[in-house]
Every structure is written in structure tokens, then in C-alpha cells.
Amino acid sequence: MTATRRDFLTAAVTAAGAAVTSDLAHAHQEHEHDHGHDHQVVPSDPALRVKALESLLVEKGLVDRAALDAVVDAYEHKIGPRNGARVVARAWVDPAYKQRLLTNATAAIAELGYSGPEGEQMLVFENTPKVHNLVVCTLCSCYPWPVLGLPPVWYKSAAYRSRAVIDPRGLLRDFGLQLPDAVELRVWDSTADLRYLVLPERPPGGEGLSEDELATWVSRDSMIGTAKAGRPTTGVPA
Amino acid sequence: MNGIHDMGGMQDMGPLEYEKDEPVFHAPWERRVFAIWWAADTPPGYRYQAEILPPAEYLRMSYYERMLTALTELMVAHGMITRAELQSGNATPGKPKGKLLTAAEVPTELVKVDSAIRNLPLAPRFQIGQRVRARNLNPITHTRLPRYARGRTGTIQKDHGVFDFEDTASQQLGEKPQHVYSVRFAARELWGQEASPRDSVYVDMWDDYLEPA
Numbered sequence: 202m203t204a205t206r207r208d209f210l211t212a213a214v215t216a217a218g219a220a221v222t223s224d225l226a227h228a229h230q231e232h233e234h235d236h237g238h239d240h241q242v243v244p245s246d247p248a249l250r251v252k253a254l255e256s257l258l259v260e261k262g263l264v265d266r267a268a269l270d271a272v273v274d275a276y277e278h279k280i281g282p283r284n285g286a287r288v289v290a291r292a293w294v295d296p297a298y299k300q301r302l303l304t305n306a307t308a309a310i311a312e313l314g315y316s317g318p319e320g321e322q323m324l325v326f327e328n329t330p331k332v333h334n335l336v337v338c339t340l341c342s343c344y345p346w347p348v349l350g351l352p353p354v355w356y357k358s359a360a361y362r363s364r365a366v367i368d369p370r371g372l373l374r375d376f377g378l379q380l381p382d383a384v385e386l387r388v389w390d391s392t393a394d395l396r397y398l399v400l401p402e403r404p405p406g407g408e409g410l411s412e413d414e415l416a417t418w419v420s421r422d423s424m425i426g427t428a429k430a431g432r433p434t435t436g437v438p439a
Numbered sequence: 440m441n442g443i444h445d446m447g448g449m450q451d452m453g454p455l456e457y458e459k460d461e462p463v464f465h466a467p468w469e470r471r472v473f474a475i476w477w478a479a480d481t482p483p484g485y486r487y488q489a490e491i492l493p494p495a496e497y498l499r500m501s502y503y504e505r506m507l508t509a510l511t512e513l514m515v516a517h518g519m520i521t522r523a524e525l526q527s528g529n530a531t532p533g534k535p536k537g538k539l540l541t542a543a544e545v546p547t548e549l550v551k552v553d554s555a556i557r558n559l560p561l562a563p564r565f566q567i568g569q570r571v572r573a574r575n576l577n578p579i580t581h582t583r584l585p586r587y588a589r590g591r592t593g594t595i596q597k598d599h600g601v602f603d604f605e606d607t608a609s610q611q612l613g614e615k616p617q618h619v620y621s622v623r624f625a626a627r628e629l630w631g632q633e634a635s636p637r638d639s640v641y642v643d644m645w646d647d648y649l650e651p652a
Contacts, residue, residue, distance in 0.1 A: 247504050248468040253528055254511060255471055257520060258479065260530040267542035269474035275549050276473070277463045307552075314550075318477075321554040322599070339447030339585055341486060342502060347550075351473070353461045357502045360456070363449035366587060366640050367630055375455050385637045390447065392583045393619050393643035394555040394602050 281350030284315045285398060286419035288348055290412045293403045303327060310348060320347035320396055327400045333384050334399045335426035337365035338391040345396035349421060366390060376427040401430040440579050441586060443494035448587040469503040476510050480537030483609050487581040488512045557601045563618040569595045570652040571622060581609040584648045592652045593624040604645055617646040
């Protein structure tokens with residue numbers, strides 16, 4: 202490593218460190234130089250920091266509170282794994298749709314009304330008795346929002362991101378999924394601008410069910426590849 | 440950069456903590472920081488700001504704490520806000536550096552397809568089925584080339600088309616559009632003979648990451 206690189210890294214890390222500790226530094230500075238005023242300490246608690254940031258951005262005309270409320274409402278109540286489950290159920294009952302989903306996923310998903318940020322370029326992979334697919338983002342936490350919503354904490358965790366590529370079978374065992382040795386395992390690392398959805402195998406037992414009923418058999422995890430789809434009462438492994 | 444965020448293949452990073460019936464957000468402030476991040480008109484570079492967090496802090500923080508810190512740093516770095524304003528809580532008068540997203544515009548933005556794919560007639564450097572090697576690159580800035588793949592040999596499985604190059608776009612060093620491919624690496628090529636012969640990892644890679652094998 203050259204001196205220049207080292208200097209750069211030091212500067213970058215110092216700058217980032219300063220950001221993290223700046224609350225404390227500023228508070229100290231105030232104490233030293235600002236005795237004439239009320240004691241103002243920039244809060245370090247994330248809740249207070251977000252509140253301060255939001256107020257400032259509203260005052261500066263950079264965010265609108267009603268817009269923030271609408272975004273939260275959408276991701277809490279409208280954009281979630283039920284969307285992906287409907288896509289999967291449709292593919293299970295409609296072979297022509299399944300074909301479109303596997304060849305042009307973005308357009309096929311949009312047929313059901315799902316599109317938007319983090320779903321602009323979708324790919325769907327089909328699990329079969331011979332091939333199992335598993336999705337991860339080792340560098341970040343990339344995830345197909347329009348069909349699965351925001352990712353769970355475990356998907357964003359160091360434990361999952363590190364292990365999915367080097368020990369996927371052991372990881373799946375921790376999810377309660379024992380993959381037979383004969384099954385080919387494909388791990389998809391979402392490093393670029395493509396986002397992935399797994400089309401789980403249609404489980405036996407739901408032969409007489411409607412498409413809507415079948416959608417309840419599709420868990421979020423089965424569309425990431427950490428579980429199989431199955432009857433809702435027993436289908437979601439811990 | 441070879442940062443703590445590049446986690447693929449690291450070991451002993453703790454047990455998997457699975458929460459049943461997990462809520463979308465775990466605290467009201469998480470809702471707000473996500474919504475600000477989503478709605479604010481910020482320039483590229485958010486991920487890089489998260490990647491240069493001090494490693495110990497990166498590991499300690501939750502996802503939304505990292506979002507809060509990286510977003511704040513990005514906004515300060517681009518002059519959208521200042522540290523003085525954050526400290527005082529009072530905005531300095533002036534024209535906002537960024538477009539305001541209104542509540543009326545949110546429904547459209549939620550379903551908008553703002554694809555990164557570029558319809559440019561660029562010839563691909565590699566063909567499907569071709570053997571390629573991931574270059575041994577160690578940039579000190581943002582990259583999407585994970586460490587575990589560098590120097591390893593794989594096969595081009597699919598050509599996704601032409602995309603802006605995130606390595607340069609994120610640093611505001613140009614869009615540098617080029618082909619992105621799905622490259623299949625056998626698990627044994629990445630991790631040695633102990634790995635299952637039936638396992639593989641597929642990595643999406645820009646032209647600039649690859650050379651003929």
C-alpha cells in the first residue's frame with residue numbers, strides 16, 4: 202500500500218469517525234466557548250438525532266412530513282411479501298404466466314401491479330427437485346422491495362451476509378432446511394442493479410385451492426430461498 | 440474498498456438471529472430515517488458513506504443507525520445541510536439544495552421504474568459460456584467486486600445488458616456504461632475442495648471487473 206493510499210484511508214476513516222463522535226465534540230466545544238447561552242447538546246440517541254434531522258430538513262424545504270408519512274405507510278402496509286406471494290401463486294396455476302415470469306420477470310411482475318424502487322430489473326429463479334436457489338447481498342442488503350418489501354433484520358446481518366456464499370448448506374440447516382447432497386445449490390449475490398426472487402416449488406397438498414388460497418402458502422423466506430413453501434400453519438420454519 | 444462491508448466468506452460472524460413475525464420497523468425513529476432516506480433528493484454516494492464508517496462502528500450499529508449516520512454525512516458532504524445547522528437546529532436561510540418530494544407525488548414514485556439499464560449499442564467484451572477471470576482490483580473507493588471473487592475463474596452465464604458503472608458513478612466520476620454479466624463461480628473454485636461439488640455462486644459483474652481466462 203502506498204503512502205498516498207494510507208493517507209487517504211486514514212483521512213476517510215478519521216472523517217467518518219469524526220462524524221460518529223461529532224456530537225460529543227460539539228457538546229464539548231459549546232461547553233468551552235458558549236457559556237452565555239443555554240446549554241445545547243446535540244443528542245446522540247438515534248431517535249433524537251433523526252428528530253433533529255427531520256426538523257432541519259423540513260425547515261430547509263428538503264423534505265415534506267406528509268410525504269414521509271405516505272412512504273412509511275406504503276412500506277408498512279402495502280409493499281411486502283404478500284405481493285411476491287401473489288406472483289408465485291399465479292405462476293403455480295398459470296403455466297403461460299410462469300414462462301413470462303422466468304423469461305421477463307420485471308414485466309411479468311408488473312402485470313400484477315408491482316414495480317418501483319429496488320425492483321427495476323428483476324430476475325426470477327425456479328426451485329425444482331434438482332436445483333435450489335438462495336439469494337444474498339454480501340456487500341450491502343439489496344433486496345427486491347416491490348415483491349418482498351423491506352428486508353428482515355437477519356437478511357441484513359453480518360451472520361447471513363458472510364455465510365451465505367461460503368457455507369450455504371450449513372446456513373440453510375440453521376433455517377431448518379436440510380438440502381439433500383444430490384441437489385444443486387445456486388447462491389445469487391446481488392452485487393449489481395439486478396434484484397432476485399426465488400420461485401419456490403409448489404408443495405403437494407393444495408390441489409383444490411384457489412390462487413388466492415395458494416398465495417397464503419408462500420412465505421417470505423421461501424422467496425429468498427431459506428425455506429420451502431408449504432401449508433401456512435406449518436410452513437414457516439423458525 | 441476492502442472494507443468491513445465486504446463480508447462474503449468471512450467466518451464466525453455470530454449466530455443467525457431469526458425473529459418470528461418480525462415487524463417492518465422496530466422503532467418509530469427507524470420509520471422516519473428510512474422515509475427521509477427514501478424521499479430526500481440526495482446525490483449518489485450513500486453506500487460509500489456507509490462503507491467508510493469505522494469498522495467497529497459498522498458492526499455495532501444497526502442497519503438504520505448506519506443509514507442515519509451515512510445519510511447525514513452524505514447531506515453534509517454535498518452542502519444540503521451543515522454541521523452548524525444540525526448543532527443549532529436552525530436552518531440558515533437560502534435556496535434548498537435538492538427538489539422537494541410532495542405527498543401528492545409519493546404514489547407515483549412508489550411504483551416508478553427508474554431503470555439503471557442503458558439502451559446503448561455497446562458490444563459486449565464477453566460471450567455466454569466464455570471462461571473469465573475476475574481481476575485482482577483493490578480500489579480504495581466504492582466497488583461492487585467482492586473480495587472473495589477476485590482472481591477466481593468463472594463462466595459467463597447471462598448478459599444483463601448495459602448499465603452505468605457504479606464504481607465511478609457513486610464517486611461522481613462518470614457513468615461509464617458497460618455490460619453487466621451473471622458470472623458463475625464453482626464453490627470449489629472459491630473455497631477449495633472442501634466445498635460441495637454441486638454448489639456455485641453467481642455474481643453480477645461489470646465488463647471492467649473481468650478478463651479472459
